[in-house]
Amino acid sequence: MIHIIETKERFVEDNNLEALRVNKYLNEKHVFFVNLMASPGAGKTTLLVKTIEALKKDYRIGVLEADVDSSIDAETVEKAGAIALQAHTGGSCHMDADMTYRGLLAMDLDHLDVIFLENVGNLVCPAEFDVGAHKKVMILSVPEGDDKPLKYPLMFTISDCLLINKIDTKPVFDFDETKLENNVRKLNEKMPIYSLSALTGEGMKEWVSWLKDSIEKWRTTL
Amino acid sequence: MIHIIETKERFVEDNNLEALRVNKYLNEKHVFFVNLMASPGAGKTTLLVKTIEALKKDYRIGVLEADVDSSIDAETVEKAGAIALQAHTGGSCHMDADMTYRGLLAMDLDHLDVIFLENVGNLVCPAEFDVGAHKKVMILSVPEGDDKPLKYPLMFTISDCLLINKIDTKPVFDFDETKLENNVRKLNEKMPIYSLSALTGEGMKEWVSWLKDSIEKWRTTL
Numbered sequence: 240m241i242h243i244i245e246t247k248e249r250f251v252e253d254n255n256l257e258a259l260r261v262n263k264y265l266n267e268k269h270v271f272f273v274n275l276m277a278s279p280g281a282g283k284t285t286l287l288v289k290t291i292e293a294l295k296k297d298y299r300i301g302v303l304e305a306d307v308d309s310s311i312d313a314e315t316v317e318k319a320g321a322i323a324l325q326a327h328t329g330g331s332c333h334m335d336a337d338m339t340y341r342g343l344l345a346m347d348l349d350h351l352d353v354i355f356l357e358n359v360g361n362l363v364c365p366a367e368f369d370v371g372a373h374k375k376v377m378i379l380s381v382p383e384g385d386d387k388p389l390k391y392p393l394m395f396t397i398s399d400c401l402l403i404n405k406i407d408t409k410p411v412f413d414f415d416e417t418k419l420e421n422n423v424r425k426l427n428e429k430m431p432i433y434s435l436s437a438l439t440g441e442g443m444k445e446w447v448s449w450l451k452d453s454i455e456k457w458r459t460t461l
Numbered sequence: 462m463i464h465i466i467e468t469k470e471r472f473v474e475d476n477n478l479e480a481l482r483v484n485k486y487l488n489e490k491h492v493f494f495v496n497l498m499a500s501p502g503a504g505k506t507t508l509l510v511k512t513i514e515a516l517k518k519d520y521r522i523g524v525l526e527a528d529v530d531s532s533i534d535a536e537t538v539e540k541a542g543a544i545a546l547q548a549h550t551g552g553s554c555h556m557d558a559d560m561t562y563r564g565l566l567a568m569d570l571d572h573l574d575v576i577f578l579e580n581v582g583n584l585v586c587p588a589e590f591d592v593g594a595h596k597k598v599m600i601l602s603v604p605e606g607d608d609k610p611l612k613y614p615l616m617f618t619i620s621d622c623l624l625i626n627k628i629d630t631k632p633v634f635d636f637d638e639t640k641l642e643n644n645v646r647k648l649n650e651k652m653p654i655y656s657l658s659a660l661t662g663e664g665m666k667e668w669v670s671w672l673k674d675s676i677e678k679w680r681t682t683l
Contacts, residue, residue, distance in 0.1 A: 279500045279584050279613060280605025307585055309611045330615065332554055332585035360612065361583055362501050363529055363554035382604035382630070383502025389531045390582065391501060393552065408604070408633050 254368050257336035261343065261371025266461060268348040270301075271454045272356070274372035276394065279360030281380040282404045284312045286437040287357055288319040293447045295320045298352040298454070303342045305334045305359050312357060322351065333364035336371055353454060362391040369397075373457055374450075380405040381414045388422035395426045400433070402446055407436040476590050479558035483565065483593025488683060490570040492523075493676045494578070496594035498616065501582030503602040504626045506534045508659040509579055510541040515669045517542045520574040520676070525564045527556045527581050534579060544573065555586035558593055575676060584613040595679055596672075602627040603636045610644035617648045622655070624668055629658040 265272050277283045291300050300321040304313040305328055313325040326342045358365040377398040379387055388395045435442030487494050499505045513522050522543040526535040527550055535547040548564045580587040599620040601609055610617045653671055657664030
């Protein structure tokens with residue numbers, strides 16, 4: 240086995256400082272910020288649409304859509320009832336804190352309660368670049384397999400909540416939820432894990448309830 | 462819509478020069494090199510195992526396994542009959558040409574005919590970093606969806622061959638192959654597209670045949 244290491248500590252440190260600034264700015268504005276991360280095709284946008292529908296009675300919702308290119312997701316979440324802003328990363332594989340700050344400045348924070356960042360579909364880079372969110376939520380979909388914590392450990396380590404999506408497709412995949420959970424617990428002892436299908440709605444209630452609780456708890460700290 | 466651009470042209474230019482050197486070195490060694498790219502969970506390792514099994518009578522096969530961490534894939538492909546080398550990228554989201562060169566130097570090229578790089582699971586970064594391969598092959602799996610060319614256009618543009626994997630799961634997903642192909646053709650007019658299931662073996666023959674033809678054609682140019 241060989242080890243091939245790239246040094247990027249300095250970039251990450253600078254980014255962490257900027258992420259603290261973003262977080263402080265959002266607290267001043269009373270806006271709760273969720274960083275949503277997953278592989279391409281894990282179902283981020285569908286989950287976001289269903290989450291917006293469940294929250295929009297109680298909260299004014301904004302979405303910062305990060306994409307390498309295209310604006311199809313921004314159009315989709317606007318239809319669901321959120322205010323969306325499309326950010327093109329111009330080839331970059333993740334949003335960093337500075338890009339996020341520039342995106343937030345272009346949004347009307349005085350009229351929003353909750354903002355979701357739909358990060359670029361990628362299990363590596365977004366895990367390394369904190370964007371100042373109050374909660375980091377990752378989605379893993381059943382078709383991706385139960386071995387992913389072994390291969391993308393940082394994402395599972397830094398997340399505050401894991402959503403296992405597309406559980407309606409379990410009959411056609413060899414996906415062992417107990418094995419996944421055991422792999423996750425070696426990296427992250429306490430994050431809640433919710434199994435759901437954004438498509439059928441199964442399990443959405445528990446995730447939405449966790450999210451609402453997190454928002455209300457954070458509000459008491461302001 | 463806002464545009465958030467990071468400049469990384471210089472890194473990419475340096476990498477392109479190094480990729481040319483890698484390619485020249487492999488031609489001297491008479492080793493054909495395939496860069497295999499896909500999202501996490503698209504089925505790269507299973508496809509690789511089945512491809513090794515189909516090729517190993519005719520070619521001596523090596524695999525350079527790139528992973529952020531873990532060595533599970535190297536063990537799997539060795540069982541299938543290839544010589545594997547595990548490279549840990551130490552957090553990096555892709556292999557670049559220099560990392561690849563260092564990996565190749567650690568392999569016994571005098572006793573290999575074909576080497577596959579199983580790149581880090583990611584549809585963004587590996588597309589930007591040429592590693593000097595003779596063929597760039599991307600896998601898209603049915604569960605990821607038919608809209609991926611719109612969201613990860615560079616990967617579809619630079620690839621020489623597209624494999625649509627997990628077609629055995631089509632009954633449970635809303636995946637329109639014609640729509641996918643139309644989206645692909647806007648970016649890449651001529652790359653061959655093979656629909657297959659590495660799990661069931663369906664469609665593997667056509668892909669393996671294309672690969673063998675590519676190897677034999679390249680040999681006539683040496």
